[in-house]
Each structure stands twice: as structure tokens, then as C-alpha cells.
Amino acid sequence: MALSVLLKQTGLTKSMVNSFRASRAYASVAVGTDLISAAPDVSLQKARSWDEGVSSKFAITPLKDIFKDKKVVIFGLPGAYTGVCSAQHVPSYKNNIDKFKAKGIDSVICVAVNDPYVMNGWAEKLQAKEAIEFYGDFDGSLHKSMDLMIDLSSALLGPRSHRWSAYVVDGKIKVFNLEKAPSEFEVSGGEVILGQI
């Protein structure tokens, strides 16, 4: 159902989707990976308006500040304002935020290879900013270090992230879920990871 909705919305054909599946044979990120030491120079950009960017002098947030000593649920998706991402992936976390807090989760984070201004506009449109922290990985540096990049040029998106989710405690990955194809939404949703932590 999710796949056919995205296919209709983007004009992707099943054969294009199958070629995405074939491109990912291994993960260099897995349960046990320490994100902070695996990607020591990587930073993300918190979703913000331009004015907030100016007043913060375009500050960036190193991974250490996001993950150290914290229990974080983080999910990544191909693109702001795209079908499954907007209609299913983000809502599955937004609607379960109280359950995440009840389990002691410090932050629920959404990240995508988009700039932080687009992420901000999108987060506001989804009315999800209170529940979820949105970050832009505008140059893909986080996803490249996790080997989670995928070329979605045929969907006119260019280099983007796979769809994935993870439970990270003090920077160490405890749970990691990766969709077989970025248009799918089987394992990376809020309900699934809620049952895994």
C-alpha cells in the first residue's frame, strides 16, 4: 500500500525500485557501532528558519552533543515533503511520542539529506516540531559515514538517505532497522522500534 502510493506520487516504476534494492548489499553500521567515534567530525544542522540561522551564526551540532549520555530514537528518510516520509514515516513517530517518553527516551530525531530550512518548513507543516527534533544532513556527511546513502536521481531526488531507524544509547547503536528499498515502510516506523526498546 505504501509502495503503490509512493509510486503513484513520484512516477517511479517497480523496476526502478528493484534497482534500489540491488544496490545495497551490506551495512557498515550495525548494532554495536559507536556513532560518535565512527563519525567524529560529523555535524548536523538543526531545523531552523533563516533568521534563526543568522542569529546562531549558522551553528552546527556535532553528533556528540546529540548522542552522548542520551537515549535517542533516530530515523532517517529520503526526503522532506515526499509521500511516505510525510504521510507515514513522521506521523508514526509523532503519534507515539508519549510512549517513547514513557520509556525514558530523551529525544526522537528525524534526519534527512535536506537543508535545515526545508526541514524546518516541513516540520512546521507536519506540526511535528514539538514532538520530534528535525535535523538536516545537507551534505550527506552523516549518512555517508553510516554508508546509508542511495542515489535517487531517477526519482529526481539525487543522492539521499535510505529509510531507516535506530535506537542509540550514549552513542552506541542498540537497534537498527533498514528498509530494503527507500519507498517501503515495513521496519522503520515508530511502532516497530517502540517494540524493540
Place this chain on the structure above:
Amino acid sequence: MAPIAVGDSIPDGTLAYFDENDQLQSVSIHSLAAGKKVILFAVPGAFTPTCSMKHVPGFIEKADELKSKGVDEILCISVNDPFVMKAWAKTYPDNKHVKFLADGSASYTKALGLELDLSDKGLGTRSRRFALLVEDLKVKVANIEAGGEFTVSSAEDILKAL
């Protein structure tokens, strides 16, 4: 590539957009511009203030006046993907004539020689702010900012040239 200038012919390139039925379309610039009078204006980024609050609205408000002076198409391009352009275009419900086109990989912007590195703002490679008046593929007016500032590239400036 040297920046495009008055007297040059604009290169062809393919840009993307979502049509009224929400179908993803690709369009060649030449097919939109050959034999016609078009305005091509660009912004560094969707959802950023000068672009959203000053540059684009100027062209939307002046669209009827521009059309009455013989302009056939008003094209807004940005280095963003078509999903983002569609969402951004929707924030202008009064827009009747401006087409929002996505140059997601910056290939057309680079073909014009007008790319700009805004990585330190978290934007990556983008377009400089500019407005071109193009008649039958030949550039008649080239109002190009050095970066993202907004001094010469407005709708009013193009109107003065028509």
C-alpha cells in the same frame, strides 16, 4: 562556465515540476522559451526569507503587468528537488503565472555559470540570485547578484527594461 551574459543564447536543460494533477513532469528550457519572451529568475533556496518574502512575491504580483508587456512565461528556478518546489509553490496560493521549476542537481544552474557555494549556511551548491529576460533564447537583460543579495534582480527591475 563563465556566467551567462547579455547577447548569449541560453543553454538547454531539463528541469522538473509537479503539474496540476500532481504528476511529476520534466521540461526542457528550450521548449518553454524558443520563439517566446520569457523571464527566468532564480533564488538560492526555497523556504529562505529573501527568496520567499521578497523575490518571489514581486514576480507573482507583477505577473499580469509583465504578461501585458508580452512576457509569455515567468519561470522560477532553484536548486531544490521538485517535492520541495511543489510544497514551496503551494505557499503562494495567489500565484497564477509563475512556474516553479526544480534544478535539483544544479546542472542547469551550472550550465548558466551561476552556481554559488553556500555550504557554510547548510545549503551546499545553489544558484546565485538573478533575473534574465530572454527573447527567443537570446539573453536581452541579465540582472545577476553577486550572491544572495537582492539589489538588481527584482520584478520591478525587469519591468523597467520592457
